[in-house]
Amino acid sequence: MRRFALPILILVAVLVALSCFFVVQEGRTALVIRLGKIHGDPVGPGLHFKLPLLDDVREFDARVLAWDGDPERIPVKDSKFIYVDSFARWRITNAERFYNAVRDEQGAQSRLDDILNGSIRDVVSEHFLLELVRTTDEPLESARIGFGEGVPVADEAEEAPPVEEQVQADLPVSSEAEAEGQRLEVRREIFEICERKLEELDLGIALVDLRIKRIDYTEQVEKEVYRRMVSQQERLAERYRAQGEGKRAEIAGGTRQERQRIESESYRRAQEIKGEGEAESTRIYAEAYGADENLYRFVKSLETYEQILDSDDTLILSTDSEVLRYLKRQQ
C-alpha cells in the first residue's frame, strides 16, 4: 500500500487544486455564490478562482436569447379574430438581478410569456387588421388579380371599373380597409411597452427585439377570404370573357365600317374619274363640233337613223321625203 500513497496524495492534491478554479466559457457569465450569498461581481469568460466546497458557481448565457410566443388568438378592432405569432430576442443584462428575480432561463421565459403576450394582445387589439399587415399607406399599385401582361385590352381595362374598388366593396373588413399601414409603429409600441415593463420589474433582462412573425386569419375568416377571392376571380373571368366578346363585336363593327368606307370611297373615286373622262370628252366634242354645229347635227342625225332602224321597225316614208322624192317625179 505504501507505494500507492504518493500517487494517491498527488491525485487528491490535483483534485483540490482543480476545484479551486472554474472556467467560464465565452458567451457566458457566472456568479459566485458563497454560502448562499452572492459573492462579488459576475465574472466573464476565463479562468477564475473559488473556494472549494464553500462556493457555488452559477453560469448564465450572456448571448442574445430567443423567446418564441405561441400563436395567440386576438380580436382586432374590426371585430374578428386573428392569430398573432411573435418572437422576441432578449439578453441577461444583470446576472445578479436575474438570479434573484427569476433564478434561471426557464423562470425568465415564463415571466416573458406573461409580459410579452399580454402587451402584444393589448396593442394588437387596438388596431385594425390592415394597420397590422401593412407598413405604409401607399396605394396597392395593382389589385387587378390575375391580369395577364401583354394582352391588348389595356384601354378597356381603364374603362371598366377598377377591380380594386370591387375588392374594397367586398371586404369583410368594411370601411376600415383604408386604414393606414402601421406595422412599424405597432411593433415599436409593443416593444417600448415591454421594454418599460421589464425595466420596472427589474428582472435583469433587456429586450433586444420583439416582432410579430405571423398574422393569420382564423379558420372562419380564412374561409371567408378564400370565398371572396374565388368570387373575385370568377367575376374577373366573366369580365374577360365579356371583354373578349365585346372586343370581337367591336372589331367586327370596325370591319364593317372599314369595308363601307373603302367601298364608298372607291365608288366616289370611280365616279369622279368617270366624270373627269366625261368632262374631258365633252370638252373635246364641244371644241370639235362647235366648229360647225349644223354639220354635226346633220351627221349625227344620220348616224342615229342608221342605229335606230332595225328589222322590227316599220318605216313609213312620205313621197315627200328626201330619199323618195325622185320616186314621184324626177325633178
Next chain:
Amino acid sequence: MARGNGPSGSLVEFPELPNLPRGSGQGLIYLVVAILLGVLVFESYYQIAPYEEGVVLRFGKYVGTTEPGPHLKIPFVDDVHPVPVQRQLKEEFGFRTVEAGQRTRYAKEGFEDESLMLTGDPNIADVEWVVQYRIEDPYKFLFEVREVPETIRDVAEAEMRGVVGDLGFDRVIKTARAEIEEKVRTRMQEILDEYGAGVSVKLVQLQDSHPPDPVKDSFEEVNRALQEMERAINEALQERNKIIFRVEGEAKQRIAEAEGYKIERINRARGEAERFRLLLGEYRKAPAVTRQRLYLESMQRALPQTDRILVVDEELEGMLPLLDLSGRVTGGPSPPSPEPAAEGGGS
C-alpha cells in the same frame, strides 16, 4: 449547425509498448504513462478544414481564430470550435428539400404555416422562399447570439410577411418578386446586425409564389378566360383582315375600271372629234353635194335594215286605216303573229 465538437480527430496511434514483465507494478505505471502521453499528443493537435475557421478559447476565453490546416494547442486548456465560414448555408421556408440531386425532391406538405401569408388587399398568398447566408464573424456567430439559424428563420418570416403585407396580391404573385427579395434581404441584414449575429445574408430567393390551393382553380379559370378573350380578339382580327383585304382589292378594281372608262371616253372623243374635223375640212369645200351624199349614203345603209317600208303619198291624210292593216304596229310584246301577206306596198 456546427458548434464546436472538438478537433476532427483521426485515430491516434499509440506508441508501441515495450515487452513488459507480466504483472509487474512498474509495467502498469508505464502503461498509464504511455496512455497519458498518447492522450496528450492527441489533445495538442487539431485540424481545420478548408471551408472552416477555428475559434480558439483558452480557459474559456477567446484568444484567436485559426486558418485552415493543422494546428497545435495547449491540451486541456485550449478549446477549438471550427466554424464553416466558407459554406453557403441556407434555410428553406414553405418547403424542405428532401433529397438534393439532379432531380431534387421537395416536401411541400405541412409547411403551409410558413408559406401562407396576408397581402395588403387583404388576400392570402402562398409564398415559398429560400434564404442563403454565410458566417462572416465566427466569434459573433458563436458567442453573441444563441441559435443563429433559428434567429434567421424568425427574422426572415417576420420580414417577408412585412414586405408582402404591404403589397397587393397581384404584385406579390407576379411583378414585385425582385423588389420583395431585395427588401427582405436588406431588412434581415439590418436586424441581424443589430443582434450581432455575425452572419451576412447573401440571398433571399422567392421560389414559388402562387394563390393558395383552395383558390387555385379560380385563378386558372381566369387564365383560361384571358386566353378565350385573346382568341376571340384574334379571330375577329383574322376575319377583319380577310374582309378588308378583299374589299380593298375590289375597290382598286373599281377605280381601275373607272380609269379605263375615262380613257376610253377621252379617246373616243378625240377620235370622233378628229374624224369630224377632217370631214368638216372637206365638207367646207363643197357643202351642198357633200351633205346630199352623206344623207343618201346613210339612208342607203339604214333603210334595208327595216322589214317593211310603207310609202305614202304626201297628199294622203290620216294614217290610221293604213295602220290597221298591220298586225305588228300595235303588237307590243304579243307573241309573233302570223306573217301578214301585205308585204310592203312596194320597195
